[in-house]
Amino acid sequence: MIPALVTALALAAPADLVLRNGTIYTNIERQPRAQAVAMTGGKLVYVGNDAGAAAFQARRVVDLGGRTVLPGLVDAHAHLAGIGAREATLNLEGVRSLGELLRIVAAEAARKPPGAWVVGRGWIETFWSPPVFPTGEDLDRAAPRNPVFLTRADGHGAVASGKALEIAGVGARTPDPFGGEIVKDRNGRPTGMLLDAAQALVARHLPPVGAAEAERNLLLGVAREVALGWTEIHIAGNDWAEVDLLRKLYREGKIKLRIYDAIRGPSPDVERLLRQGPSIGEQGGRLTIRTIKVTIDGALGSRGAAMLEPYADAPTSGFLTQKEPELAAMFAQALRRGIQVETHAIGDRANRTVLDLYRGARRAVPRGERAVADPRFRIEHAQIVRLEDIPRFAELGVIPSMQPSHAIGDLHFAGRRLGPARLAGAYAWRRFREHGSIIAGGTDAPVERGEPMIELYAAIARRDLRGYRGDGWHPEQALTRAEALAAFTSWAAQAAFQEKERGTLEVGKLADLTVLSADVMTIPEREIPKTRCLATIIDGEIVYQARDFPAPIR
Numbered sequence: 001m002i003p004a005l006v007t008a009l010a011l012a013a014p015a016d017l018v019l020r021n022g023t024i025y026t027n028i029e030r031q032p033r034a035q036a037v038a039m040t041g042g043k044l045v046y047v048g049n050d051a052g053a054a055a056f057q058a059r060r061v062v063d064l065g066g067r068t069v070l071p072g073l074v075d076a077h078a079h080l081a082g083i084g085a086r087e088a089t090l091n092l093e094g095v096r097s098l099g100e101l102l103r104i105v106a107a108e109a110a111r112k113p114p115g116a117w118v119v120g121r122g123w124i125e126t127f128w129s130p131p132v133f134p135t136g137e138d139l140d141r142a143a144p145r146n147p148v149f150l151t152r153a154d155g156h157g158a159v160a161s162g163k164a165l166e167i168a169g170v171g172a173r174t175p176d177p178f179g180g181e182i183v184k185d186r187n188g189r190p191t192g193m194l195l196d197a198a199q200a201l202v203a204r205h206l207p208p209v210g211a212a213e214a215e216r217n218l219l220l221g222v223a224r225e226v227a228l229g230w231t232e233i234h235i236a237g238n239d240w241a242e243v244d245l246l247r248k249l250y251r252e253g254k255i256k257l258r259i260y261d262a263i264r265g266p267s268p269d270v271e272r273l274l275r276q277g278p279s280i281g282e283q284g285g286r287l288t289i290r291t292i293k294v295t296i297d298g299a300l301g302s303r304g305a306a307m308l309e310p311y312a313d314a315p316t317s318g319f320l321t322q323k324e325p326e327l328a329a330m331f332a333q334a335l336r337r338g339i340q341v342e343t344h345a346i347g348d349r350a351n352r353t354v355l356d357l358y359r360g361a362r363r364a365v366p367r368g369e370r371a372v373a374d375p376r377f378r379i380e381h382a383q384i385v386r387l388e389d390i391p392r393f394a395e396l397g398v399i400p401s402m403q404p405s406h407a408i409g410d411l412h413f414a415g416r417r418l419g420p421a422r423l424a425g426a427y428a429w430r431r432f433r434e435h436g437s438i439i440a441g442g443t444d445a446p447v448e449r450g451e452p453m454i455e456l457y458a459a460i461a462r463r464d465l466r467g468y469r470g471d472g473w474h475p476e477q478a479l480t481r482a483e484a485l486a487a488f489t490s491w492a493a494q495a496a497f498q499e500k501e502r503g504t505l506e507v508g509k510l511a512d513l514t515v516l517s518a519d520v521m522t523i524p525e526r527e528i529p530k531t532r533c534l535a536t537i538i539d540g541e542i543v544y545q546a547r548d549f550p551a552p553i554r
């Protein structure tokens with residue numbers, strides 16, 4: 001009698017939502033595939049076959065018709081406000097020539113009163129012929145009556161018009177600020193290009209972003225992210241003002257996306273985080289603030305990445321953008337307080353410096369004095385690393401947080417910048433795996449497009465979107481499909497201390513899932529970027545669905 005009773009109870013088990021007849025990848029080795037899932041109260045209560053799922057008394061049942069389900073995808077490195085701002089202001093993504101850029105600027109200036117700023121983002125000269133930076137004079141010709149400020153796609157450089165430089169008081173005699181460069185021509189005059197910290201000289205004169213605009217940017221960013229299939233993003237650096245705005249939007253029910261937040265520093269905001277300690281799982285488990293974001297060098301494209309040896313194509317080695325002693329004290333305090341640190345490091349000198357600083361902090365604060373024994377400090381990008389430094393990541397428990405799309409964009413110029421020898425340790429995913437590292441996968445949107453299918457493709461194919469593999473670009477460093485999936489699910493979860501709640505599809509874990517139009521684990525590589533998100537499920541709720549997502553049968 002007792003077994004029968006148990007069966008009867010199981011038959012009556014309620015569920016909010018059942019997805020059945022799917023191609024479901026669980027990201028667990030012992031049971032990699034499933035047909036159906038049931039969820040209730042925001043958690044998975046069943047992962048198995050259709051027959052088992054039929055036992056649930058579900059409020060809603062969707063027959064997936066074989067469509068693919070992955071554990072809810074996570075972008076481990078994104079800039080949410082920037083994604084929204086790119087949607088809302090002059091979006092210069094995909095501009096194919098200097099001429100096209102100037103036509104867009106002229107048209108935008110014509111829509112504005114004289115003197116009003118023209119602000120844009122997303123241009124990149126890599127594919128222009130010739131591939132040279134625009135100048136302030138170019139912009140003055142296109143918009144003679146308006147100051148112009150256009151940020152390069154990577155965010156590590158911007159071009160300002162002559163009018164903009166004039167407003168900012170930047171001239172031939174203005175010295176480079178610490179951690180930045182005012183690019184000058186042969187006669188010592190600023191060209192308009194401002195690298196890294198030098199961008200602020202002009203940026204601080206831009207009209208301030210009002211509260212309404214900041215809110216709009218965040219909501220535009222969130223809408224784009226869930227439509228792409230992201231269930232969580234790690235924000236790579238913001239401040240308390242933005243966190244407070246996010247909290248307000250969560251309370252108003254306007255954000256469903258989960259956010260794992262890092263506060264940018266060194267700054268008074270980081271000091272406040274170190275005083276207060278982490279805030280884990282607020283807003284019903286959707287918002288966590290426990291990380292400090294630091295940027296220690298520039299980017300490869302603008303030759304601001306700090307290298308141990310000079311670039312192959314210019315007599316410069318880049319520069320560090322932070323002072324080491326200040327960071328050492330901050331990192332040690334973070335260990336005491338249970339705060340995670342993630343540091344942007346692109347060049348091999350920057351990566352080595354950060355590893356040394358992390359090791360120093362671990363020595364200064366032994367396990368017994370740490371709030372969290374395994375602090376999971378991260379290095380964001382870890383792009384160009386000396387081969388002897390790669391094993392140090394795993395030894396020090398440092399997680400490389402990498403963006404596959406950077407590798408397939410940079411393959412067009414990294415060889416020129418670095419020369420062949422240094423490419424062995426560039427975007428070296430396979431080597432990191434061989435030395436025992438996991439890789440947290442991210443997009444760095446809006447620096448890159450921020451689309452999960454482009455990232456999976458880039459990680460697996462290690463070719464650009466046209467199929468080009470680069471010259472000496474180490475195809476053997478590509479990830480397997482299973483590894484690429486892990487990078488954007490379970491490994492991203494581990495980088496956020498969330499592996500117990502998410503990253504795999506298992507009973508008891510969060511009901512966060514991404515439904516796709518094609519089986520990215522088996523289709524030809526070139527088909528992956530064409531795959532679309534059909535539905536995004538967060539906490540058991542369908543927060544986004546495409547028009548061709550199947551209607552519920554019940």
Ligand SMILES: [Zn+2]
Nearest residue numbers: 077079236444
């Ligand atoms: Zn970034």
